[in-house]
Amino acid sequence: MEKLAVIFDMDGVLIDSYHAHFESWRIIAAEEGLQITEEQFAKTFGRTSREIIAALWGQHTPNDAKILELDERKEAAFRELIRENFPIMPGAPELLESLHQAGFALAIGSSGPPENVELTVRKLGPAAHFGAIVTGKDVTRGKPDPQVFLLAAERLGVDPRYCAVVEDAPPGIEAAHRAGMKAVGLASTGRTKEMLAAADLVVSSLKELSPAVFRRLILGEE
Known part of the structure; x- marks a missing residue:
């Protein structure tokens, strides 16, 4: 069988994790002087962070190193949000x-x-x-x-x-x-x-x- x-x-x-992911994106966007709406986030939920950054903020992320930096910061913020109340x-x-x-x-x-x-x-x-x-x-x-x-x-x-x-x-x-x-x-x-x-x-x-x-x-x- x-x-x-x-x-x-x-x-x-x-x-x-929907709300924690959205909040972590908002945190990073604010730190970078960028924006993300919940409508934008909802359309990208399920894709990799690298793809989301390139799609939403490609004009502000001139190279792969910057995309990787934002990716790592965003995911660290997400883990901090959910660690205590998983x-x-x-x-x-x-x-x-x-x-x-x-x-x-x-x-x-x-x-x-x-x-x-x-x-x-x-x-x-x-x-x-x-x-x-x-x-x-x-x-x-x-x-x-x-x-x-x-x-x-x-x-x-x-x-x-x-x-x-x-x-x-x-x-x-x-x-x-x-x-x-x-x-x-x-x-x-x-x-x-x-x-x-x-x-x-x-x-x-x-x-x-x-x-x-x-x-x-x-x-x-x-």
């Missing part, structure tokens, strides 16, 4: 544990930096049964490119056809489909179900998911 896998995006899926998504530890007990391979496929992912894994504690972790440092192309999910599947040793992805943003859902995987849309961090309608399944909470749900989704079982 083929091994099945579930790949989790991190921001907006394992942690409710916003783990309701139901995340329980879902990860149940999937592990049911024999699923688990991975994180995130556009975030490794330091952010490491912090999340530590906070998840014993439930963090991840056989592969892919971060923004491991890829050269952000979502909707499927690179992050294909690399996670490769590291798990699972055929993409037997993988499902849990995402909260349209670019991530597109990336999952381009990787040949099933996509679950999580509409709980400012995303409506209508925005995630391209997913194979849309839920409002991780508590709606289970090993049986993923098995039906991936294998088409009733």
Whole structure:
């Protein structure tokens, strides 16, 4: 029997990080005399920080060194905001544990930096049964490119056809489909179900998911 896998995006899926990310962007923008609106942020959520900086402030970031500096400062500000009051998504530890007990391979496929992912894994504690972790440092192309999910599947040793992805943003859902995987849309961090309608399944909470749900989704079982 083929091994099945579930790949989790991190921001907006394992942690409710939307507001902390927006605030950290505002902090860095203010320090640089720049601006970012919530509308701009919402459109870029899920992409790598490097891509966001280049898209929003390209005319103010003349070289890669400046982009890298802003990227590192922004992510440090984000970690400082969430370190003491870590916003783990309701139901995340329980879902990860149940999937592990049911024999699923688990991975994180995130556009975030490794330091952010490491912090999340530590906070998840014993439930963090991840056989592969892919971060923004491991890829050269952000979502909707499927690179992050294909690399996670490769590291798990699972055929993409037997993988499902849990995402909260349209670019991530597109990336999952381009990787040949099933996509679950999580509409709980400012995303409506209508925005995630391209997913194979849309839920409002991780508590709606289970090993049986993923098995039906991936294998088409009733």
